[in-house]
Amino acid sequence: MGTPPVIDGAFARWLAARAGDALMELRAEMGHADPGALKAAGDKISHDLLRTELARWRPADAVLSEEDEGARQAWATDLGPSAPPRFAADRVWIVDPLDGTREFSEEGRSDWAVHVALWARTAATAHGLVGGAVALPAQHRVLGTDHPPAYPPMTLLAATAPGGRTIRLAASRSRPPAFLTELADEVGAELVPMGSAGAKIAAVISGEVDAYVHAGGQYEWDSAAPVAVATATGLHASRIDGSALKYNGADPRLPDLVVCRKDLATGLLAALRRHLRVA
Ligand SMILES: Nc1ncnc2c1ncn2[C@@H]1O[C@H](COP(=O)(O)O)[C@@H](OP(=O)(O)O)[C@H]1O
Numbered sequence: 001m002g003t004p005p006v007i008d009g010a011f012a013r014w015l016a017a018r019a020g021d022a023l024m025e026l027r028a029e030m031g032h033a034d035p036g037a038l039k040a041a042g043d044k045i046s047h048d049l050l051r052t053e054l055a056r057w058r059p060a061d062a063v064l065s066e067e068d069e070g071a072r073q074a075w076a077t078d079l080g081p082s083a084p085p086r087f088a089a090d091r092v093w094i095v096d097p098l099d100g101t102r103e104f105s106e107e108g109r110s111d112w113a114v115h116v117a118l119w120a121r122t123a124a125t126a127h128g129l130v131g132g133a134v135a136l137p138a139q140h141r142v143l144g145t146d147h148p149p150a151y152p153p154m155t156l157l158a159a160t161a162p163g164g165r166t167i168r169l170a171a172s173r174s175r176p177p178a179f180l181t182e183l184a185d186e187v188g189a190e191l192v193p194m195g196s197a198g199a200k201i202a203a204v205i206s207g208e209v210d211a212y213v214h215a216g217g218q219y220e221w222d223s224a225a226p227v228a229v230a231t232a233t234g235l236h237a238s239r240i241d242g243s244a245l246k247y248n249g250a251d252p253r254l255p256d257l258v259v260c261r262k263d264l265a266t267g268l269l270a271a272l273r274r275h276l277r278v279a
């Protein structure tokens with residue numbers, strides 16, 4: 001596979017791209033006749049590749065992967081000796097080997113991704129992420145903090161029709177938050193159903209949609225890498241109550257988030273707060 005880049009951000013891109021290539025090959029080889037088998041094989045092949053290469057090239061760092069046994073376990077604040085190494089580590093790679101597993105198994109869909117993020121204790125940012133990459137193999141692109149993508153084009157907004165242009169709001173295809181239809185009506189938004197948190201945040205980055213709102217459940221690996229890229233690009237990313245997203249917590253659950261252009265954040269968060277009060 002060659003020697004990877006030394007700089008962490010470029011290394012994240014290299015790693016996510018390689019896992020993405022392996023997933024594309026697997027999809028071509030297996031086909032879509034047995035979606036369950038394809039999902040399981042995809043999760044495994046990508047997780048094994050990420051784990052092997054991280055152990056080889058970043059042996060001193062800890063790793064949190066969706067496919068690790070016990071990854072979803074919430075630890076008490078009183079962390080005993082059995083706690084995972086990531087709590088004592090200064091650097092933790094937070095990876096989702098295959099985000100949008102369901103879409104990966106569906107023929108023709110390109111809304112699935114590989115996430116590779118690096119959290120560091122000494123990070124200057126509130127979220128603690130210092131680099132990351134999101135590979136979108138079926139879209140033939142990799143987004144990374146080493147070369148943050150340009151801020152989404154505001155020219156789209158210039159096409160405002162009388163009465164205001166409709167905001168495009170990306171949401172989970174299979175598990176959209178219950179309040180989302182009402183929220184969309186309130187802010188004048190059209191819902192765009194899509195799979196994979198990484199693909200949805202990538203769509204905000206490229207300007208295809210204006211925002212992504214999720215609530216009701218997710219884990220750190222679902223958002224770490226895409227949030228690292230989105231914030232490096234200058235976009236807004238927070239919990240839906242406006243508080244900071246935090247990674248490498250004792251509890252890996254990170255159930256909600258909003259990612260959007262900065263000019264939409266105040267209005268969207270105000271609408272979300274109204275919904276949180278009544279929920
Ligand atoms: N209510 C929930 N509870 C736990 N995980 C959730 C969830 N809703 C979405 N997710 C996870 O967030 C990712 C994006 O979801 P969606 O495609 O529905 O937007 C998926 O990751 P995986 O595909 O890695 O499992 C999915 O499992």
Ligand SMILES: [Mg+2]
Pocket residue numbers: 066096098099100197221222
């Ligand atoms: Mg995921």
